[in-house]
Amino acid sequence: MLTQNYQNQTILITGAASGIGYAQMTTYLAQGATVIAIDRQPIQFINERLLTYKLDLADEQALTTWLQEHQSILQQVQIFLSTAGVLDGFIPAGDTSYQAIKNNLQVNLFAPIQISQFLLDTLKENAGQIIFMASIAGSIAGGGGAAYTTAKHGLVGWMRQLALDYAKTIRINAIAPGAIATPMNAADFAGNGAMAAQVADETPVGRWAQAQEVADLTLFLTSPQASYMQGQVLTIDGGWTIK
Numbered sequence: 001m002l003t004q005n006y007q008n009q010t011i012l013i014t015g016a017a018s019g020i021g022y023a024q025m026t027t028y029l030a031q032g033a034t035v036i037a038i039d040r041q042p043i044q045f046i047n048e049r050l051l052t053y054k055l056d057l058a059d060e061q062a063l064t065t066w067l068q069e070h071q072s073i074l075q076q077v078q079i080f081l082s083t084a085g086v087l088d089g090f091i092p093a094g095d096t097s098y099q100a101i102k103n104n105l106q107v108n109l110f111a112p113i114q115i116s117q118f119l120l121d122t123l124k125e126n127a128g129q130i131i132f133m134a135s136i137a138g139s140i141a142g143g144g145g146a147a148y149t150t151a152k153h154g155l156v157g158w159m160r161q162l163a164l165d166y167a168k169t170i171r172i173n174a175i176a177p178g179a180i181a182t183p184m185n186a187a188d189f190a191g192n193g194a195m196a197a198q199v200a201d202e203t204p205v206g207r208w209a210q211a212q213e214v215a216d217l218t219l220f221l222t223s224p225q226a227s228y229m230q231g232q233v234l235t236i237d238g239g240w241t242i243k
Contacts, residue, residue: 004223006033010076014057014115015084017041019182020133023215024081025050031219036073038066039084057084057111058103067118078126079222080119082112083133086148087184093146101147108151113158124169129222132159132174136237139176156233163231173221173229178237181208204239 011028015021016037025037026045034049040056051073055066067074086107088096116130123130137143138152156174163172179185179199189196200207217236220226235241 004031004219006031009078010034010036011079011081012036012038012074012077012115012119013081013083014038014111015133016052017043019184020177020180020211020214021081021083023211024083024218027212027215027219033079034076036077057107058086060106060110060114063111063114067115074119075122077119077122077128079129079131080116080123081131081133081218082115084111085133085135085184088145088147089187091145091147096146101150104147105151105154108148109154109158112155116158116162120166120170124166127169129171130159130162130173131218131221132156132172134159134174134176134233136176136178136235136241138174138233139235140241143178159233160231167230171222171227171230173226173231174233175214175217175221176233176235176237177209177214178235178240179203179208180211180214182211202240203237204242207238209236209238 006028011033013021013025013035016025017039021039025035029035029047029049036051037043038053038055040054042054043052055062057063084107086104088104112132132155134156135143135152137149138156141149143149159172159174166172196208214236217234221229221234
């Protein structure tokens with residue numbers, strides 16, 4: 001039986017204004033958690049156990065300042081859900097500027113590293129957890145463009161090393177989504193939705209997933225029933241990577 005009781009736990013979520021992060025936020029709030037939610041867009045949700053902050057992870061200095069200014073509340077965190085991410089439009093390496101690659105890595109790789117490193121001592125003390133939002137692009141090419149694929153491969157490597165280094169004190173895993181219907185993938189649904197239809201047709205189960213499905217998987221990973229899972233990447237892609 002799945003045990004879910006988050007009434008005395010504080011969750012930090014990045015990218016909570018929409019998509020997977022929003023689904024995670026509302027799911028954990030429904031389970032009684034206190035949630036600290038950040039996003040570069042305003043978070044349109046109100047709950048007495050929700051603290052929201054507008055913060056752009058693309059701005060390294062702003063992130064540094066925010067972490068330093070909120071040390072007291074961040075010391076309460078038991079679970080860090082590193083969910084914020086940006087796609088690169090499937091742009092190949094030769095058509096991507098070096099600056100664009102750096103910008104993509106800042107959001108998808110360096111910000112998760114910076115936040116998780118900042119939280120390490122707190123999470124050790126709190127017997128905490130981290131769930132990184134990776135991607136199928138963290139294990140194969142073609143799940144994104146050159147920058148996105150590089151960032152997600154790096155994020156998986158960071159997750160695995162952290163999981164090894166802190167296995168006795170912090171539970172650390174990652175989720176690798178495939179085609180999830182979120183605002184980040186809105187371009188695929190533009191116009192007549194031909195691209196979205198093509199992606200669904202190429203996915204073995206024949207459809208896109210909803211953000212709530214990823215949130216539900218996150219909830220399982222942070223449950224006591226998943227306590228023996230460490231350093232794993234759980235793929236949720238409708239069978240895309242088995243082809």
